[in-house]
Amino acid sequence: SCLPMFHISAMTSLVSWSITGHCVNLCNDLKYFYRDLGAMRSDVMAVVPVLLKSIYSDVMKGRRDRLNGLCVLTCGAAMFDPKILSDMMEKGFFVAQMYGLTETCGDGIINYEQDEKHIRAVGRPDDHAEYKLDETGEICIRGGCVMLGYYKDPAATAEVVDADGWLHTGDLATMDTEGYVTVRGRSKNMLLTASGQNIYPEEIESKLNNMPYVSESLIVLQKDKFVALIYPDFDDAFAHGMEQSDIEKVMEDNRNELNLQLPAYCQITKVKIHFEEFEKTAKKSIKRFMYQ
Numbered sequence: 015s016c017l018p019m020f021h022i023s024a025m026t027s028l029v030s031w032s033i034t035g036h037c038v039n040l041c042n043d044l045k046y047f048y049r050d051l052g053a054m055r056s057d058v059m060a061v062v063p064v065l066l067k068s069i070y071s072d073v074m075k076g077r078r079d080r081l082n083g084l085c086v087l088t089c090g091a092a093m094f095d096p097k098i099l100s101d102m103m104e105k106g107f108f109v110a111q112m113y114g115l116t117e118t119c120g121d122g123i124i125n126y127e128q129d130e131k132h133i134r135a136v137g138r139p140d141d142h143a144e145y146k147l148d149e150t151g152e153i154c155i156r157g158g159c160v161m162l163g164y165y166k167d168p169a170a171t172a173e174v175v176d177a178d179g180w181l182h183t184g185d186l187a188t189m190d191t192e193g194y195v196t197v198r199g200r201s202k203n204m205l206l207t208a209s210g211q212n213i214y215p216e217e218i219e220s221k222l223n224n225m226p227y228v229s230e231s232l233i234v235l236q237k238d239k240f241v242a243l244i245y246p247d248f249d250d251a252f253a254h255g256m257e258q259s260d261i262e263k264v265m266e267d268n269r270n271e272l273n274l275q276l277p278a279y280c281q282i283t284k285v286k287i288h289f290e291e292f293e294k295t296a297k298k299s300i301k302r303f304m305y306q
Contacts, residue, residue, distance in 0.1 A: 015028060015038060015039070015040055015041070015059070015060060016040070016041035016042070016043075016044060016047055016050070016059075016065070017060060017062065025120075026119075026120040028040075031058075039051075039054035039056050044065075047065070047068075048080055051080075051081065051082050051084065052080070052082050054082075055082050055083045056082070056083070056084055057083060057084065057085055057086055058084075058085075058086040058087075058088065059084055059086070059087060059088070060087075060088045060089075060090065061087050061088070061089055061090075062089075062090070062092060062298055063092050063093070063094055063095075063220075063223075064230075064298055066087065066089060066094060066098060066102075067098070067223065067224075069081065069084070069087070069102075070098050070101065070102060073101075073102065073105050073107075074101065078105075085106065085107055085108065086107070086108045086109075086110070087102065087107055087108070087109050087110070088110045088111075088112055089109060089110065089111045089112065090111070090112040090113065090114070092216070092299065093197060093199070093216045093217070093219075093220050094111070094220065095220040095221065095223065095224045096133045096134045096220075097224055098224060099111070099133055100130060100133050103128050103133075108128065109128070110124065110125065110126050111124070111125040111135070111136045111137055112124050112125075112136070112137070113136040113137065113153075113185075113195070113197065115155075115181075115183060116161075117160065117161045117174070117181055117183075118143070118155055118159045118160055118161070118181065119159045119161070120159075122139075122140070122155070123136050123137045123138060123139050123140070123145070123195050124136075124137040124138070124140060125137030125138070125194070132194055134196050135190075135194035135195060135196045136187075136195055136196065136197055137194065137195065138192070138193045138194055138195065139193070139195070142157060142158075142159060143155050143156060143157025143158070143159050143160070144156040144157055145195075146180075147187060147188075147189055147195075148182070150186065150201070151186045151187060151188065151198070152182055152183065152184065152185065152186055152187075152201060153183045153185045153186075153187050153195070153197075154180040154181060154182050154183065155180070155181045155183065156178070156179045156180045156181065160175065160179065160181045161175075161181075163175065184200055184201050184202060185197050185199075185200060185201070186198045186199055186200070186201050186204065186214070198214040198216075198217065199214030199215065199216040199217060200216070203215055203216065203302060205233070205234075205235045205240075207235070207238060207279065207280075208238045209279060211279045211280065213233075213235075213240070213279075213280045215232070215233035215234075218233045218240075218242075218272070218276065218280065218282075219231050219232065219233055221272055221275060222242060222244070222268065222272055225268040225271065225272065226264055226267075226268065227246050227247050227250060227251045227256075227261060227264050227265075228244055228245075228246060228247065228265075228268060229244075229245045229246060229247040229248075229291075230244075230245050230291070230292060230300065231243060231244045231245070232292065232300060232302065232305050233282070234305060234306055239283040239284065240280060240281065240282050240283060241282070241283065241284045241285070241286060242265075242269060242272075242282045242284070242285045242286070243286050243288055243292075243305055244265055244268075244285055244286070244287060244288060245287075245288040245289075245290070245291055245292060246261050246264075246265065246287065248261070251264075261287070262285075262287060265285045265287060266285060268285075269282050269284075269285050292304075292305065
């Protein structure tokens with residue numbers, strides 16, 4: 015585990031794995047990830063997208079030995095690129111997707127399926143609580159796992175837990191006939207176009223982040239046009255002898271390739287290069303409000 019201990023996935027991993035007799039290896043800083051992984055063999059790891067992308071890069075470039083036997087990945091905290099998940103499964107990894115919140119003590123939705131049909135879903139709800147999608151498509155959870163409330167903040171508690179005890183997660187999703195839930199994005203991140211289309215930027219970003227020399231990205235709406243803010247993988251690009259003009263051309267090529275995969279109403283009209291990493295929260299999520 016190398017997630018912060020206030021993160022529910024890190025906390026539950028530490029408790030659940032240790033009480034079942036497993037040895038839990040801890041890495042307290044991502045910059046020491048490979049050093050610690052090499053020193054402490056680990057079979058299972060809970061990962062967020064930035065970690066998975068690094069692991070994926072090693073596997074696809076034939077550097078799997080750096081992972082020191084790692085073979086099971088539990089994915090949570092954000093949306094993952096289904097192609098990366100599929101490729102990892104084909105390479106022999108067992109990939110489990112999980113959906114839960116600190117407000118529900120980690121209880122949530124799990125996907126153990128290892129097939130293309132269900133790869134985009136976070137899974138089906140377990141039987142420990144009640145789940146529903148409200149009229150807006152927001153995931154709501156009710157049961158003994160739901161928190162009593164935010165500490166000494168009844169107003170904030172009332173904003174997310176309604177009078178009937180349903181916790182409103184802020185995550186928008188769809189559910190298929192088999193009960194598999196696919197998260198579309200955060201309701202507060204949803205972009206509304208002048209034509210009335212609801213766009214979930216995380217879905218576009220997950221595709222863009224898997225394109226050549228893209229480290230991370232943000233999709234923003236500017237003057238009713240979609241713009242991709244991209245922080246390129248400069249180290250990799252420079253290692254391949256590329257100059258800034260080459261990087262800019264690759265990003266434009268990525269934009270054109272991405273637009274072939276997108277409906278006309280959400281295609282990207284412009285790319286803007288960021289020369290520094292985006293500001294992050296403690297959970298390694300981009301602070302979107304800074305770039306709107």
